Each structure stands twice: as C-alpha cells, then as structure tokens.
Amino acid sequence: MTTMSASDAEEQGGHSDSDNIVAKLRDFLRALPKKDGVDDAIKEGEQIAAIIEPLGLQPKILAAVYAYPLFRGRILKENDLQNNQLASISRFIIGLEQLNQFSLPDNWQPGEALAQQQSEALRKMLLAVVSDVRLVLVRLAEQLYRLREARNAPSAVQQSLALETREIYAPLASRLGVWQLKWELEDLAFRYDDADTYLEIAKALNEKRAERESFIEAVKQQLQEEMQANRINAEISGRPKHIYSIFRKMQRKDRGLESLHDIRAVRILVANVNECYAALGIVHSLWPYIPGEFDDYIANPKENDYQS
Numbered sequence: 001m002t003t004m005s006a007s008d009a010e011e012q013g014g015h016s017d018s019d020n021i022v023a024k025l026r027d028f029l030r031a032l033p034k035k036d037g038v039d040d041a042i043k044e045g046e047q048i049a050a051i052i053e054p055l056g057l058q059p060k061i062l063a064a065v066y067a068y069p070l071f072r073g074r075i076l077k078e079n080d081l082q083n084n085q086l087a088s089i090s091r092f093i094i095g096l097e098q099l100n101q102f103s104l105p106d107n108w109q110p111g112e113a114l115a116q117q118q119s120e121a122l123r124k125m126l127l128a129v130v131s132d133v134r135l136v137l138v139r140l141a142e143q144l145y146r147l148r149e150a151r152n153a154p155s156a157v158q159q160s161l162a163l164e165t166r167e168i169y170a171p172l173a174s175r176l177g178v179w180q181l182k183w184e185l186e187d188l189a190f191r192y193d194d195a196d197t198y199l200e201i202a203k204a205l206n207e208k209r210a211e212r213e214s215f216i217e218a219v220k221q222q223l224q225e226e227m228q229a230n231r232i233n234a235e236i237s238g239r240p241k242h243i244y245s246i247f248r249k250m251q252r253k254d255r256g257l258e259s260l261h262d263i264r265a266v267r268i269l270v271a272n273v274n275e276c277y278a279a280l281g282i283v284h285s286l287w288p289y290i291p292g293e294f295d296d297y298i299a300n301p302k303e304n305d306y307q308s
Contacts, residue, residue, distance in 0.1 A: 021088070025063040028085040029070065041069040044145065051141040055178070061134050064092035065141075072097055095130040099139045102126050102168075119167040123175075126168065136172065140181050143169045147188040158192035165189035186244035201243050204257050212264055219266050226282050227268070234279060235269040273298060 029042050045066040052065060067086060070076045071093050081090035102122065127136060143165060150158050166189045173182035191198040205212075216238035227234040241264065250257060268279050276298065 021059050021063045022066070025066055025085055025089070028083075029066060032070075032075070035075075037073055038070070038075055041073050041075055042066075044069040047148075048138070048141050048145050051144055051181070052138055054180075055137060057134055057137065060089050061092055061138065064089040064096065065138055068093050068096045068138075072100055092132070092135065095132060095135045096138060096142075098130060099126060099135060100142075119171070122168050123172055126172065133176070137176065137178060137181075140169055140173050140176075140178060140185070144181060144185055144188070147185065147192075150192070162189040162192040166193070183242040183245070187242050190244040190247060197247060198243060201246055201257060205243070205246075216264055216266060222286065223266065223268065223283070226286065227279065230278065230282060232270060232275050232279055232282075234275075236266065237269075238264065238266040241265050 029045075032038055045068060048069070049062055049065045053062065067076065067089065071081070076086070080086060081093060086093070102125065126139070127133065130136065143161075147161055147165060150161055153161075165185050170182055170185045170189065173179075173185055187198075220236050220238050223236050224234070227236070246257065249255075268276075268283075270276050270279055
C-alpha cells in the first residue's frame with residue numbers, strides 16, 4: 001500500500017508551491033553546464049515525462065522524472081540532490097535509480113524465455129523495492145521510452161528489451177491497470193520479437209483502417225442514441241484492438257485474422273453495476289452475442305481484479 005507523507009498531504013491541501021516545482025526544476029536543468037550527455041539526458045527526461053504526464057501524477061514525481069536521467073548518467077551526483085531545487089524530490093530520484101537496477105538474469109542469452117517463476121519473482125521484487133508504487137508507473141514509462149528508441153538498435157538489444165517487456169513490464173502495466181502503456185509496450189516488444197508477423201498483421205489492419213474507423217464511429221453513434229433513449233448516462237469510446245492482442249487471439253483460437261470477430265472494440269462507461277447490465281441488455285438487443293465469445297468479468301473478475 002502506498003503511504004502519504006506529510007509533504008504529500010501538504011501538497012494535496014494546496015499549502016505549498018509544488019505546482020511550480022516542475023518549471024523551477026526544468027529551469028535548473030537547463031542552466032547546467034553543457035558538457036557531454038547533458039542535452040541527451042534532458043531530452044530523455046522530457047520524453048518520459050510526456051509519456052507519464054497523462055496519468056496525473058503529483059508535480060514532485062513529474063519533476064523527479066525530468067531529473068532522473070541526469071542522476072542515472074552520473075551528471076548529477078548524490079551531493080547534488082541536496083540542492084534547493086532537488087532536495088524535496090531526492091527520494092523519488094533515488095527510488096527510480098533503485099528500480100533501474102533490475103535486469104534480466106546474467107546468464108540470459110538472446111532467444112531464451114524466462115520461466116514463469118522467474119518472471120513473477122522479478123515482478124514482485126520490482127514492486128517491493130520501492131515504497132511508492134507511483135515510481136513503478138514511471139519505470140513502465142521509461143521502458144516504453146527505451147523501446148521507442150531501440151528501432152535501430154542491434155538485434156540482441158531489441159530482443160533483450162522485448163523479453164523484459166513481455167515477461168516483466170507489460171504484465172505489471174496490466175496489474176496496475178495502465179492499459180494505454182500496456183498496449184504499446186506489448187506491441188513494440190512483439191515488433192522486435194517477431195517482426196515478420198507483426199508487419200503482416202499491421203499491413204492487413206492498415207488496408208482496412210478507414211473501414212474500421214467508420215464502423216466504430218457508426219456504432220458509437222447508435223449506442224449513444226440508445227443509451228439516451230433509456231436514460232442511461234454513458235461515456236462511449238472506441239478503438240481498433242492493438243496488434244499483439246490480435247496475434248494472441250489468433251494463436252488462442254487457431255484462426256487467421258480474417259476469421260476474428262473482434263478486431264474492433266467499443267467501451268461503454270456507466271455509473272454502477274445495474275446500469276452496466278442494463279447497457280449490456282441494450283447491446284444484446286442490437287447485436288446478438290456470438291456463443292463462446294462473451295465474458296462477464298463482473299461476475300468472474302480477471303486475476304488482477306479487473307471487472308467489466
């Protein structure tokens with residue numbers, strides 16, 4: 001369980017200038033002497049922050065994200081963390097560095113998978129090493145940044161990142177409910193792990209993109225009208241499913257892409273369980289469900305307690 005320090009409580013109460021800490025920290029970093037690696041480290045912090053910012057983490061965490069790559073690269077030293085601009089976020093920076101120590105076993109070779117017990121042990125250790133789970137969210141964003149940057153990296157580096165992601169970080173993202181990070185983590189890991197299959201599915205999806213997007217918009221409109229007619233206040237969104245989830249479904253069902261029924265997804269958010277089942281009834285009145293393709297995760301939650 002994440003605990004709230006006195007300083008955190010003070011921030012939430014609005015009694016500090018924490019809202020300005022990100023701007024002050026970025027000014028401090030930009031004023032550093034321009035020696036080798038500084039600009040690259042600042043750019044990395046900015047890109048990781050852009051990934052994590054939509055999650056709404058507190059300003060002190062976000063400020064630590066900007067500074068962390070410079071600390072990891074030894075541009076900022078331990079004694080620098082006592083600087084007025086860094087002292088209040090030093091514990092977050094040190095926590096991120098602790099998370100950075102986790103890696104694949106020393107005897108791992110490209111092409112090898114991890115045993116299930118190894119993967120789970122690594123995930124548990126990563127969650128246990130810091131007292132603040134929000135730092136694990138930052139570590140997920142950092143892993144996504146590394147994947148994005150590895151497009152031209154040697155194959156061994158790509159495979160190592162892909163395995164780490166598939167076995168450790170994507171399952172953690174799922175466990176923590178950070179779906180957007182999970183989807184991109186899985187897709188990029190899949191691209192490095194099996195480029196031919198990834199590109200084959202991506203090409204097939206791109207050829208039908210306009211058709212899929214038009215279909216989703218039409219379904220959203222129809223559902224919105226039906227929800228309003230039944231006085232259900234619903235937020236409706238839609239998206240094509242991501243490539244790795246399509247690949248897993250193809251494997252699980254032993255089917256080709258053309259035989260899958262759900263490469264598109266529409267999500268209906270309502271206020272409570274009763275409205276959820278009422279919305280489900282409306283959906284089934286519009287489109288009969290396909291036997292064997294319906295799951296009730298309210299009555300039977302997933303292993304990570306996800307319910308829908």
